[in-house]
Amino acid sequence: MERYDLVYRLYDEYETETLREYQEFVDVFPAVDSRVALEHWQDASDELEARKDEIRGDFAAGETFAEIVARATREQAFTALDLEAKYGRDVNVLVLDVDETLRSAGGTDNEIPRETLHVLTEFHEAGVPIVICTGQTLENVKGFAIQGLGSEIVHSGNLSIVYEAGTGVFTPGHGAETKQLLYEDLDAEIRNIFDDVRSRVLPEASEDLRRGCHLQGNEFNVTMKPNYETGSSNAREIIDEALVYLLDLLSDAVATIFASTGADGDHELDGQPITDWTRTFYAAQDPEIRAVLESEGGYPDLEAVAVPDELERILERIDVAYYEADAAEIGSLELNKVVGVGRALDVLDVTDPFALVMGDSKSDLRVMRWAAENGTGIAAAPEHASRDTVEHVLETDELVFDRGRSVDILRTVYALNRFARLG
Numbered sequence: 001m002e003r004y005d006l007v008y009r010l011y012d013e014y015e016t017e018t019l020r021e022y023q024e025f026v027d028v029f030p031a032v033d034s035r036v037a038l039e040h041w042q043d044a045s046d047e048l049e050a051r052k053d054e055i056r057g058d059f060a061a062g063e064t065f066a067e068i069v070a071r072a073t074r075e076q077a078f079t080a081l082d083l084e085a086k087y088g089r090d091v092n093v094l095v096l097d098v099d100e101t102l103r104s105a106g107g108t109d110n111e112i113p114r115e116t117l118h119v120l121t122e123f124h125e126a127g128v129p130i131v132i133c134t135g136q137t138l139e140n141v142k143g144f145a146i147q148g149l150g151s152e153i154v155h156s157g158n159l160s161i162v163y164e165a166g167t168g169v170f171t172p173g174h175g176a177e178t179k180q181l182l183y184e185d186l187d188a189e190i191r192n193i194f195d196d197v198r199s200r201v202l203p204e205a206s207e208d209l210r211r212g213c214h215l216q217g218n219e220f221n222v223t224m225k226p227n228y229e230t231g232s233s234n235a236r237e238i239i240d241e242a243l244v245y246l247l248d249l250l251s252d253a254v255a256t257i258f259a260s261t262g263a264d265g266d267h268e269l270d271g272q273p274i275t276d277w278t279r280t281f282y283a284a285q286d287p288e289i290r291a292v293l294e295s296e297g298g299y300p301d302l303e304a305v306a307v308p309d310e311l312e313r314i315l316e317r318i319d320v321a322y323y324e325a326d327a328a329e330i331g332s333l334e335l336n337k338v339v340g341v342g343r344a345l346d347v348l349d350v351t352d353p354f355a356l357v358m359g360d361s362k363s364d365l366r367v368m369r370w371a372a373e374n375g376t377g378i379a380a381a382p383e384h385a386s387r388d389t390v391e392h393v394l395e396t397d398e399l400v401f402d403r404g405r406s407v408d409i410l411r412t413v414y415a416l417n418r419f420a421r422l423g
Helices: 003-013 016-028 035-058 062-069 074-087 114-125 138-149 188-200 207-212 233-260 274-285 287-295 309-315 337-348 362-374 387-396 406-420
Strands: 093-096 130-133 159-163 168-170 179-181 213-215 222-226 318-323 327-332 355-358 377-382
Touching: 003 062, 003 074, 016 035, 016 062, 016 114, 035 062, 062 074, 062 406, 074 406, 093 337, 093 406, 114 130, 114 138, 114 406, 130 337, 138 159, 138 168, 159 337, 168 337, 188 222, 188 233, 188 309, 188 327, 207 213, 207 233, 213 233, 222 233, 233 274, 233 287, 233 309, 233 318, 233 327, 274 287, 274 309, 287 318, 337 362, 355 362, 355 406, 362 377, 362 387, 377 387, 377 406
Parallel strands: 093 130, 093 355, 130 159, 355 377
Antiparallel strands: 159 168, 168 179, 213 222, 222 327, 318 327
16 A cells, blocks of 8 residues: 555544644653652553554554654644655754744744754654754853753764854864864954954944944854844844944955055045945845845945955955844854854764754755755745745745744654655
8 A cells, every 4th residue: 555545544544633642741741759640641651552552553564653643743744755755865964043943932932842852852862963053152052952952962972053153063072073163264364354343343333232232142253132122123223223333344344454455545445435335245135234224324326246356355255144123243154054064964974964954044044055956955944934045945845834833844854754764
């Protein structure tokens, strides 16, 4: 019988929803010092096994089917079958963004749900490496990773943290390769630009910016965050102002390079202010940046194709990122999540990756596109992700999930891996 027919029969003939409820209760039941509660857990565990045994006895691949229906809905199981038919292999590494992906301020009180954490531990126990890939600082990520997944998993040698969107990689248990500062590989010219911006960003900010923003504690990137609730109108206004300010600081830092090499003055190239050329360059790169510049009255009347070559040579190596009502950031395009993930996979010795890449932002989209272009994975995103990210996911495997429900994709991939092992 075709595998699809078997799965139809499985979900039609058995109380799979009840079975999943038992499985979830057994999995996430809190540790309590209560005999009555423990007896209740044991009764649920016994009932779960009895229901699984019925499936195990009725199907040739009963063990696989029992575990799939205990965790995946009908829709998730059929999606997993489609993925297995399309790619013919299992996912052998998880590449996961955190904020607004694994956890969401809009739906989960900004904590990773317990059911999500439990599924991640199941992947770990199955030997699937986990790469946490985030724009956050290393200390922040280590803190919630240890709290959520436990120190044993974090220090197992099978988990890596790509932090600050790829400026560093931390893989505990790998000796000299445990912490790699990728920004140290950049040449002096680019490092000096970042040092210049970082040293001036708060001292030279306006009073409004100093009161309304703070610097995220990055090792290399320069990230301004709002002192207001993320997503609020106040946060939007202050981050829009911060974006323009960072663009102008960047242009000043770049101008010092031309001053020292005898270009057309300290602050002009081809008769136009370097500030205007810089704004023009990044407005052409990102429509959201252009919209902010226009709304702030700072969009110059220049053509992007006219940006001087010597300036473009530098700016095309530097990323300016805008996250509405959340952050304005300067980073290196030579240090991004793709580079960080590649280094993490090397340390983890994943030589033939087929990854689940989950994320919501432009930086995650770069990893998704890398996976698609190289046949090294599948992509998933929350429904509130950036427009380009959602479009990419819809154009590939349509793995879009509701806010706070990353567990649905993880369960789908769990089922994919079980099906793939049937051959």
